[in-house]
Amino acid sequence: MSQLLAPFHSVTIQDFESSWTSPANIAFVKYWGKKSHQIPANPSLSMTLSECTTTTKTKFQAANGLTVRLKLNGKSEEKFATKIKDYLESLQDELPWILNLSVEIETSNTFPHGAGIASSASGLSAFALTLTEYLTHLKSDTEETLFYKRASYLSRLASGSACRSVYGGFTSWGDSALPESSDLFATSLKVHPKLAALRDTVLVISSEEKTISSRSGHGRMNEHFFAEARYSQARDNFSRCISALQRGEMDDVGMILEAEALALHAMMLTSPEPYTLLKPNTLSAINAIWDFRKETNLPLYFTLDAGPNLHLIYPESQKNKITTFISHELAPLTENIIHDKTGIGPKKC
Numbered sequence: 001m002s003q004l005l006a007p008f009h010s011v012t013i014q015d016f017e018s019s020w021t022s023p024a025n026i027a028f029v030k031y032w033g034k035k036s037h038q039i040p041a042n043p044s045l046s047m048t049l050s051e052c053t054t055t056t057k058t059k060f061q062a063a064n065g066l067t068v069r070l071k072l073n074g075k076s077e078e079k080f081a082t083k084i085k086d087y088l089e090s091l092q093d094e095l096p097w098i099l100n101l102s103v104e105i106e107t108s109n110t111f112p113h114g115a116g117i118a119s120s121a122s123g124l125s126a127f128a129l130t131l132t133e134y135l136t137h138l139k140s141d142t143e144e145t146l147f148y149k150r151a152s153y154l155s156r157l158a159s160g161s162a163c164r165s166v167y168g169g170f171t172s173w174g175d176s177a178l179p180e181s182s183d184l185f186a187t188s189l190k191v192h193p194k195l196a197a198l199r200d201t202v203l204v205i206s207s208e209e210k211t212i213s214s215r216s217g218h219g220r221m222n223e224h225f226f227a228e229a230r231y232s233q234a235r236d237n238f239s240r241c242i243s244a245l246q247r248g249e250m251d252d253v254g255m256i257l258e259a260e261a262l263a264l265h266a267m268m269l270t271s272p273e274p275y276t277l278l279k280p281n282t283l284s285a286i287n288a289i290w291d292f293r294k295e296t297n298l299p300l301y302f303t304l305d306a307g308p309n310l311h312l313i314y315p316e317s318q319k320n321k322i323t324t325f326i327s328h329e330l331a332p333l334t335e336n337i338i339h340d341k342t343g344i345g346p347k348k349c
């Protein structure tokens with residue numbers, strides 16, 4: 001049992017209601033491949049976003065048995081309710097009383113489904129933060145560092161990437177040479193002031209539902225011929241990316257960002273059951289970005305999540321010329337564009 005949840009093993013259930021808003025994040029070094037109990041195969045590192053958030057209001061009450069009702073934007077969503085119920089059931093060894101709860105959730109996102117922004121990171125971290133607040137309501141423990149560590153631990157068990165959303169700025173997750181690093185929860189990462197405010201302009205190339213889930217993608221890494229090489233590359237990129245972020249070297253960060261995005265999609269293309277989530281316009285936009293960089297030397301770099309949509313990362317200070325290029329050259333390749341930037345992390349509302 002984790003020390004983080006041990007104080008809450010036996011409690012008297014009380015009624016409680018609270019709301020949290022939590023942001024999505026974009027991985028600079030990717031989590032792709034995991035061991036059991038949501039232990040990542042390599043450390044990952046991400047930037048927390050500002051505008052793309054989920055707000056979740058949750059009501060916990062004593063009940064005979066565990067029931068979960070969930071409304072997304074006012075509409076009942078059976079699939080998400082089942083996901084939360086499975087998640088809560090998975091916590092029963094550490095929190096046995098959880099099987100006697102009625103849970104009512106109302107949730108809404110500021111960004112559309114299929115926008116290339118993982119709603120599981122924002123949605124599940126928002127829910128885990130509310131659950132963490134509920135735990136401290138049941139047994140008071142007001143230590144703030146432990147609160148967020150616990151929230152990150154609980155977020156990870158719901159969805160790996162969600163554990164990185166509980167802190168603002170930059171976050172790392174996974175055992176590494178960093179002090180206090182852990183496979184069990186994420187920690188905050190200090191970066192050079194020059195890179196503390198980056199933009200993330202998301203090119204929505206396609207908003208179609210993806211054909212292969214991230215869960216299945218992680219699973220395919222288990223039998224992957226290149227798995228060990230990939231994990232070793234990720235560990236190397238992780239330490240090089242942290243060093244570049246702390247030195248304030250945008251171009252070094254950018255080269256790693258792109259290498260990580262391409263490696264992630266190369267893993268999909270070369271997995272035992274190969275697939276790709278890239279679209280022709282993803283490749284057209286990548287080529288246009290490379291040409292733009294060659295011509296202007298401006299620090300515009302891309303990354304990809306597990307989907308066809310590009311996240312364009314660049315310093316706030318360079319936004320004028322870069323946004324002009326985006327709206328003239330890249331916008332015609334997209335369905336939609338979302339403007340985001342480095343965010344300050346979740347908040348209770």
Ligand code: 2P0
Nearest residue numbers: 027030031159160161214215305306
């Ligand atoms: C990441 N992704 O680091 C990587 C890069 C997508 C591409 O983590 O199974 O939804 O819930 O732990 O976190 C997506 O996988 O997977 C992901 P689960 P998750 O952001």
